[in-house]
Each structure stands twice: as C-alpha cells, then as structure tokens.
Amino acid sequence: MTHAGIVLAAGSGTRVGNSRNKVYLPLAGRRIVTWSLELFRKIPGVGRLVLVVRSEDRELAEEVLDRELPGVPVDLVTGGETRHESEYRALLHLAEEIRRGEIDVVLVHDAARPLAPVRIVEEVLAAAVRNGSAIPALPLEDVAGVDEAGRLSRAGRDGMVRVQTPQAFKSGPLLAAYHAAAADGFAGTDTASCVERYEGVAVHVVPGDPRNIKVTYADDLLTAELVLAASGYEL
C-alpha cells in the first residue's frame, strides 16, 4: 500500500490575455510547480503523484515535467472550474486504486506553495495514518475582533488558525466524502471542509510553517527565492 500526492495547479490565480499561470514561473531554476511536486518525491511512502492542470496548460506541464522531473511518473489530470471540482477529478483518477485498497493516504497540496518543508508532509502524513486526517496550520496571532460597538474584542478569536497545505486524508473516507458532495452539489472551500461535512471525521491540526507561503503577491516570488537560496539550493 502506498500514499498518493495530488498537486493542484488548475486554479492558481486569474489569467488574462496571453498571461501565464503563475505556477509555471521559474523560481531558482525550476518552475514553482516542480518545487511543489518535488516535495512529495522526498517522502518515501508517496508512490503516486497526480498533477491537476488547466486544459490549456497541459502541453506546458508535460514539457516542464519532462525537463525538470525526468523519469518521475506524474499523472496529469485536467481540473475543473473550482478547487473542489479539481480535487474530485484527481480523486476519480485514483478511485480504482483506492477501491482496491492500494492507496492509504491522499495528500493534497497547492502548486503555489513551493516552500512547504518536508517536516510538514511527514507530520500530516503520520497524523493522517493515525487519525484519518490532518492539516497544517499556523495560529492567527495578528488579528483582532471588533464588537458591535466598534470596540476591540477578543471573543471568538481563541483557537483560530491559518490553514496551509499539504492536507492529508485516508483515501476511502476522502473519496466517499467527494462522491457525497457531488451528489449534493456541495463545493467545499478546501479538502478538510468536505471531509468534515460528509464523513464526520475530526480533522487534526499539526504545526504549519511561516515559510510555507502561497505565492500570491509579486514580492512573494522574491521571498520564495530567498528562502530556497537560504535552504542551500544552488541558484
């Protein structure tokens, strides 16, 4: 039995005119998406890799994989309109193996998070094997609530976290949750919300990492390059 890693690159940002999907931007000599896939390659138990792409990016994705991850088997799946739909399509791609009991845990990761440390993957994976599901998250320390009178309030803020990826789930309940969601027409904001809703699985939280940024702003690119350089990658 193995684990599967799904990298979502189908919904990464808006696209205008002839602009490119940001996950195919070079970063320290490789594309952002390559760093995200490479993360799973470093985990010995992850034997299946799936990259979810937009149909118009498929050719580029094939070229990038051939150049930057030669010999690494990565299945390409065309994503849907939403993150939820893209996840479902990736799960349907793995459905037969899941039904045969060949895949234990499925890890779902945003392609736009190229800096996720191996430590996070190992911890969410171990927690999912033990408990059924796990997500990385950081405590929200810099937010403040405001009450109805416009005064600063601490109510309701305790225990709030900022959720990151990769998120890990036992494959059977995950697939069942997405089948049920499809039947209901429900689209969750992230993988955990769907599993919680349909399988009643309590999602465990492991410590995230502040370096695990999602490339969103222009300056995130420079930050990401600096982090990669600092971690010993030769630029």
Add this chain to the structure above:
Amino acid sequence: MDNVHIVVLACHHCDGEHLHEVTYAGRLLASTVCSNCGHTIAKDLPELRRAYLNDVEHRVRTKPRRMLRRVIRHPVAFALDLPGALLVKPAKLEAELRVLYGRR
C-alpha cells in the same frame, strides 16, 4: 526559459490582482512590475550581478550533465533542437546582460 514572463499576481501597492511583468537574469529573479500602477520591485543591481556570475558558473559546470541527460532521454529531439538552441544562445545571453547592465 524566457527572461520576461507575464502573469497575474496581487499587488501590495494598488491592491487587487493585475498583470505583472516578471523579469529574470538567467535563472535569477530581477524585477516585477505591476501593469496597473507601475509599482516595481527590483533587486539591487550590484547584488544581482554578483549572484548572476555565481549562477552562470554553476550553469556552465552542470551543462555537460544536463546535456547528457537530454541526449539519453530524447536523442532525436536533442539533435534536431541543438542547432536552433545554439543560434538563439547569443540573443539569450544578450537579453540577460541587458537586464543586468541596462535595466529594461
């Protein structure tokens, strides 16, 4: 890889998501420019030049290995692409040097 890429990114300066021109010197990020407000984030040029030289040294050192890998995997495509790749190399290098010595 091209040295200028157009992508949609969020801008801290004018808010919202807008087209950005992302420029590279070789494999190194050089600058980003927001098409909506012109906000530019650029690396310090002397520092970028130093990093570029180190990177070029690394690229030259690893080129034989990378070429060999491609020959083994795609011998026909390699043979067909090689003349074209050699022809465009000077222009690529010139574009990189333009980023480093005459900020585009």
